[in-house]
Amino acid sequence: MAFSTVFSATTLHFKPLSSSRPQTNSNKQRPSNKNPKTRKLKSLSYPPPALHSSAVEGGDATTFTRLPPKDDFIFDNLASQSLSEEIKLSDSNPAATTTRKLDEKLGEKYGFDSRNGISQENLGLGYEGYEVTDDLDDENEGNDERSGKNMRFDYGRFELYEVGSDDEHDDEDDFDGEEGLMVFESEGVEEEEDGTKEKEKGVPAVMRCFDRAKIFVKAGDGGNGVVAFRREKFVPLGGPSGGDGGRGGNVYVEVDGAMNSLLPFRKSVHFRAGRGSHGQGQQKNGAKGENVVVKVPPGTVVRESGGDVLFELLHPGQRALLLPGGRGGRGNASFKTGMNKVPKIAENGEEGPEMWLELELKLVADVGIVGAPNAGKSTFLSVISAAQPAIANYPFTTLLPNLGVVSFDYDATMVVADLPGLLEGAHRGFGLGHEFLRHTERCSVLVHIVDGSSEQPEYEFDAVRLELEMFSPELAEKPYIVAYNKMDLPEASENWPSFKEALQARGIEPFCMSAVTGNGTQEVTNSAYELVCKNAANKEEGILDPTDLDYVADMMQKQRAAPISEFEISHDSSTKTWHVMGAGLQRFVQMTNWRYKDSERRFQHVLEACGVNKSLMKLGVKEGDTVIVGGMELVWHDAPDSSGPTSGKKWAAESVE
Numbered sequence: 001m002a003f004s005t006v007f008s009a010t011t012l013h014f015k016p017l018s019s020s021r022p023q024t025n026s027n028k029q030r031p032s033n034k035n036p037k038t039r040k041l042k043s044l045s046y047p048p049p050a051l052h053s054s055a056v057e058g059g060d061a062t063t064f065t066r067l068p069p070k071d072d073f074i075f076d077n078l079a080s081q082s083l084s085e086e087i088k089l090s091d092s093n094p095a096a097t098t099t100r101k102l103d104e105k106l107g108e109k110y111g112f113d114s115r116n117g118i119s120q121e122n123l124g125l126g127y128e129g130y131e132v133t134d135d136l137d138d139e140n141e142g143n144d145e146r147s148g149k150n151m152r153f154d155y156g157r158f159e160l161y162e163v164g165s166d167d168e169h170d171d172e173d174d175f176d177g178e179e180g181l182m183v184f185e186s187e188g189v190e191e192e193e194d195g196t197k198e199k200e201k202g203v204p205a206v207m208r209c210f211d212r213a214k215i216f217v218k219a220g221d222g223g224n225g226v227v228a229f230r231r232e233k234f235v236p237l238g239g240p241s242g243g244d245g246g247r248g249g250n251v252y253v254e255v256d257g258a259m260n261s262l263l264p265f266r267k268s269v270h271f272r273a274g275r276g277s278h279g280q281g282q283q284k285n286g287a288k289g290e291n292v293v294v295k296v297p298p299g300t301v302v303r304e305s306g307g308d309v310l311f312e313l314l315h316p317g318q319r320a321l322l323l324p325g326g327r328g329g330r331g332n333a334s335f336k337t338g339m340n341k342v343p344k345i346a347e348n349g350e351e352g353p354e355m356w357l358e359l360e361l362k363l364v365a366d367v368g369i370v371g372a373p374n375a376g377k378s379t380f381l382s383v384i385s386a387a388q389p390a391i392a393n394y395p396f397t398t399l400l401p402n403l404g405v406v407s408f409d410y411d412a413t414m415v416v417a418d419l420p421g422l423l424e425g426a427h428r429g430f431g432l433g434h435e436f437l438r439h440t441e442r443c444s445v446l447v448h449i450v451d452g453s454s455e456q457p458e459y460e461f462d463a464v465r466l467e468l469e470m471f472s473p474e475l476a477e478k479p480y481i482v483a484y485n486k487m488d489l490p491e492a493s494e495n496w497p498s499f500k501e502a503l504q505a506r507g508i509e510p511f512c513m514s515a516v517t518g519n520g521t522q523e524v525t526n527s528a529y530e531l532v533c534k535n536a537a538n539k540e541e542g543i544l545d546p547t548d549l550d551y552v553a554d555m556m557q558k559q560r561a562a563p564i565s566e567f568e569i570s571h572d573s574s575t576k577t578w579h580v581m582g583a584g585l586q587r588f589v590q591m592t593n594w595r596y597k598d599s600e601r602r603f604q605h606v607l608e609a610c611g612v613n614k615s616l617m618k619l620g621v622k623e624g625d626t627v628i629v630g631g632m633e634l635v636w637h638d639a640p641d642s643s644g645p646t647s648g649k650k651w652a653a654e655s656v657e
């Protein structure tokens, strides 16, 4: 078929309408989430050998606890921060009704009026050094009924953080400028401009960034090919010698066993792989772009922003190829054919794909330590492992989970996570517990520490158990051990027999210990280890197939390889516009380097060969219609009839402005 172009004297002006980058949305077709419980435990010996209290390598145990200055816990604004405000916050929560029922349930059992809410007096927790003074009682007179008399500690200040806030813009606001020192004050309620709505501040950035991050990744673009000709003495007509561009770098996501949080992503958000070098004369191909490896802690769930889970990375060393780099463009040496021995054409490099990712960390620990604030959880962790979490006699000493590794003989280990204290209402955002309760989802066993020195240890135990149930029934079904702590204190040892009896009556066999002296802690650890071993045996089946991790990149490669002849045409009669859409065509347009004259001819030829022209004519395209191909806007022109009957109509690109 004769082919006549009608570029004539018109200069070409292309107006890209949209990026011709491969879309990554198609990843959504992938069935979501792998089974999250696919963690494989090392083969562990059973029954457990003796515990080495000091056998942990320092490097294994880490802590993220930041100790807030004690001054942050003063009660200066407790009076002005009336309880009614706090109650308002919780009332707005849809879970409030359920919680009211929970309060009533506990109220019935322990004989107080649940309508007044559950005061700390009822909870029976004492916090030395933080008793509310008479002055405060005076100032709080009007609230006596709600807050209860002789209230010893109020958690109100911690209840103001809106859990799950995704506000991206207040990161810096939560800090007082000094790295690591968190301003922990109840300045959460702000009036909006119109003065009608109240807005709560989010969880402080350091806590939010501990286990959640949003990052941008981009694979490297391919290098461009070049047009060059061999020019050498005594070699006339040396021929084309333009080299190809190098491939762009890939983006990998790799598990780094030394990492325990997503905090590093707070400062580095963008990860771009290197672009391939351009080709050069003398048939020199460009170098490959540098790969980029995004390091994440074990237990990271990787999700496409606003989309499905792509994969979960659990074991150190696991590596997933996420985005493949763009292909290098071909130089003119690659276009040499028998028909065209001096091609003046080269391609652009292919653009590397990009996407926003949401990372979520669910700690990979075998055992999770839960309990009310100040129960001695961190003390227990510090005794059984080499971790050195902050320990102090006030609630919420622990703001971020701590991990510790407990080592047994024969190289058997167990990872233990100490979580922030749980308050009543934690499941709906009170205290810090809610933020971190989901970290227990990967734990196979829970150790529930009860403060024996509290006024009603059994009540404290029930309240925390109910919180776990309210958060997730699955969590409540996990095997757990009850450890009654602070046995060295007389009040604790006095209450122990009644506590033990009460729990035994319910079929639970509690342990007693003193975390401070270390008495009884080994029994608790051993018992937890036994449960971990039992669970590990049950979970052997669901092992994640590591070869499957590259599937995102594979899908993209497949999408790239889409044939150019697969396209769809849509017509908008009001604007006389035709849209020709196809992944192959889009990629072809993006890689066409319009600087070279042969590119235009090739473009026309490809449109003819892949059937775009034919299809458009069939659908009735008319002189002057706009045609958009792979992001390029062009105008259709009927070709002059000079090239014979078979040539029919041709169309040409020309300026549309």
Ligand SMILES: Nc1nc2c(ncn2[C@@H]2O[C@H](COP(=O)(O)OP(=O)(O)OP(=O)(O)O)[C@@H](O)[C@H]2O)c(=O)[nH]1
Pocket: 371, 372, 373, 374, 375, 376, 377, 378, 379, 380, 390, 391, 392, 393, 394, 395, 396, 397, 398, 399, 419, 420, 421, 422, 485, 486, 487, 488, 489, 513, 514, 515, 516, 517
């Ligand atoms: N007497 C005695 N005191 C203990 C024992 N265990 C912990 N404590 C004390 O209880 C206080 C709280 O201990 P932590 O380990 O910080 O308690 P926690 O449960 O981690 O508290 P949060 O992190 O605030 O939830 C500290 O002053 C400890 O010294 C114990 O067995 N006996």
Ligand SMILES: [Mg+2]
Pocket: 377, 378, 379, 389, 390, 391, 397, 398, 418, 419, 420
């Ligand atoms: Mg603690």
